[in-house]
């Protein structure tokens with residue numbers, strides 16, 4: 243039975259310097275949970291935003307607080323009521339304080355053998371958010387979707403899901419990322435002034451819906467392009483509802499179903515996630531600094547030996 247472990251924690255809001263690797267007791271799996279020996283944990287913008295206190299008006303953080311909401315690893319403890327996995331199974335999913343040697347998962351799927359722990363550990367947040375956003379904006383086969391902020395983690399997943407559903411995607415990113423967007427199946431364009439004209443030239447059939455993943459304050463522009471506020475959804479701009487557009491923040495929608503679906507797609511080579519950089523547990527502060535630049539292509543992952 244595991245007693246002590248290394249974990250990343252912070253004891254007050256602040257910059258990356260408030261993050262420390264500490265020795266703590268390993269958690270135990272409660273009802274409906276599993277504990278994993280973590281192999282990789284995704285780094286999300288929410289990690290540094292939470293650490294910096296950006297969520298303090300609507301989310302309580304009990305200090306000292308752990309870090310990380312997703313991971314992949316090997317099950318080493320199964321909680322009461324769990325029958326779909328056993329000790330020794332490789333899984334990935336949503337969890338608590340996952341940037342640690344051991345962590346609790348609350349929702350998971352089995353990791354296919356041909357999927358690396360690094361990629362699997364970075365999948366949960368982006369695939370659940372992408373899947374939920376596409377469903378809530380209601381875009382269908384044959385329609386055209388504009389994605390603002392298409393080269394990040396969520397954008398990479400949105401493009402692939404949308405293309406698999408027969409949706410045409412126009413995605414924005416800086417010019418050096420256009421080959422990346424093309425490889426995922428999107429029609430790339432730059433962001434900034436003149437977006438409506440560029441999109442019109444690329445999608446002469448018009449745009450049916452738009453997703454704002456960058457939170458760059460362009461909701462009115464996206465509404466003008468899509469022609470209907472109810473077909474514009476943001477996951478990054480709390481002001482979206484002021485304009486009649488939607489803001490989606492969860493709760494997670496059928497995460498285990500989404501994870502299992504993505505696991506199948508990955509095992510068939512139909513879905514992937516670019517891991518731009520991996521970091522050691524001790525480099526979590528550096529990873530959050532890179533995340534906070536807002537320039538990540540695909541995903542950042544903490545790799546845990």
Ligand SMILES: NC(=O)c1ccc[n+]([C@@H]2O[C@H](COP(=O)([O-])OP(=O)(O)OC[C@H]3O[C@@H](n4cnc5c(N)ncnc54)[C@H](OP(=O)(O)O)[C@@H]3O)[C@@H](O)[C@H]2O)c1
Pocket residue numbers: 286287288367371390391392393394395396397414415416417419433455456457458476477478490491492533536537538539540541
């Ligand atoms: N509401 C929810 O349920 C939920 C869930 C998860 C995440 N989120 C939020 O969703 C947002 C995206 O998350 P993510 O993990 O995809 O972020 P990410 O991976 O950090 O996104 C980075 C990407 O954003 C692009 N970008 C930056 N500024 C841009 C702009 N003005 N226009 C277009 N693209 C721009 C960058 O491309 P360039 O380098 O080319 O600029 C970069 O490739 C974050 O704000 C996150 O907090 C919300």
